[in-house]
Amino acid sequence: MQLSLAALAVLLPIVAQAANFDVAVGQEGLTFTPPNVPAVPGDTVTFTFYPKNHTVTQSSFAAPCTPLEGGEHSGFRPTEAGPLEDTFVFDVTSADPAWFYCAQGQHCQGGMVFAVNPPAEGNTYETFVANAAAAESGPLPEGPEGGAPPAGPSGGDTSAGPSAPGPRPTPSGSAPGGNAPSGSGPNAPPATRPAGAEKFAVPAGGLLAGLIAAVVAL
Numbered sequence: 001m002q003l004s005l006a007a008l009a010v011l012l013p014i015v016a017q018a019a020n021f022d023v024a025v026g027q028e029g030l031t032f033t034p035p036n037v038p039a040v041p042g043d044t045v046t047f048t049f050y051p052k053n054h055t056v057t058q059s060s061f062a063a064p065c066t067p068l069e070g071g072e073h074s075g076f077r078p079t080e081a082g083p084l085e086d087t088f089v090f091d092v093t094s095a096d097p098a099w100f101y102c103a104q105g106q107h108c109q110g111g112m113v114f115a116v117n118p119p120a121e122g123n124t125y126e127t128f129v130a131n132a133a134a135a136e137s138g139p140l141p142e143g144p145e146g147g148a149p150p151a152g153p154s155g156g157d158t159s160a161g162p163s164a165p166g167p168r169p170t171p172s173g174s175a176p177g178g179n180a181p182s183g184s185g186p187n188a189p190p191a192t193r194p195a196g197a198e199k200f201a202v203p204a205g206g207l208l209a210g211l212i213a214a215v216v217a218l
């Protein structure tokens with residue numbers, strides 16, 4: 001009994017302090033705002049997406065721009081005018097550091113990275129940013145949220161995500177008059193995303209990057 005009370009005395013303050021951190025994604029350029037947060041288990045981090053098209057993807061300190069196996073991935077969240085109502089919530093379950101990036105184009109290399117509980121020394125957030133600048137972009141998880149990203153208009157998209165080498169499945173519910181994906185476009189948006197995503201410009205390097213990504217994928 002005494003032990004239980006002692007445990008309660010330790011746990012109660014933690015429960016009482018459970019907090020949510022609001023993080024803006026892309027509101028001020030290629031940024032997470034704030035870029036890192038101190039959190040304890042039980043806290044949440046709520047990401048709100050701003051134009052044009054970003055992700056929140058969990059990675060690791062060692063590979064800043066590669067999805068962590070079994071990690072979190074919001075999928076691409078295109079919006080013409082932010083903030084997007086459809087937020088993404090990360091549940092903090094550990095006091096250990098958790099590392100994130102945006103998987104759009106070269107956003108990660110451009111410094112669009114985020115951390116929960118980055119250490120003050122050693123594997124710091126600043127070092128994570130520096131490592132990201134020179135990091136390879138790893139392939140995203142398969143599935144409707146992880147497919148080829150709509151081309152980012154703001155990122156110098158020289159290394160598009162893992163475009164599927166084969167024809168993409170054609171959405172059955174294409175909007176009338178919309179530009180249905182033909183299977184070759186590197187920027188075909190997921191069917192469930194706003195039609196506005198189709199209006200994103202395709203950088204000149206988009207097709208080439210898509211081909212390179214396809215070759216790499218093989």
Ligand SMILES: [Cu+2]
Nearest residue numbers: 054102104107
């Ligand atoms: Cu981004």
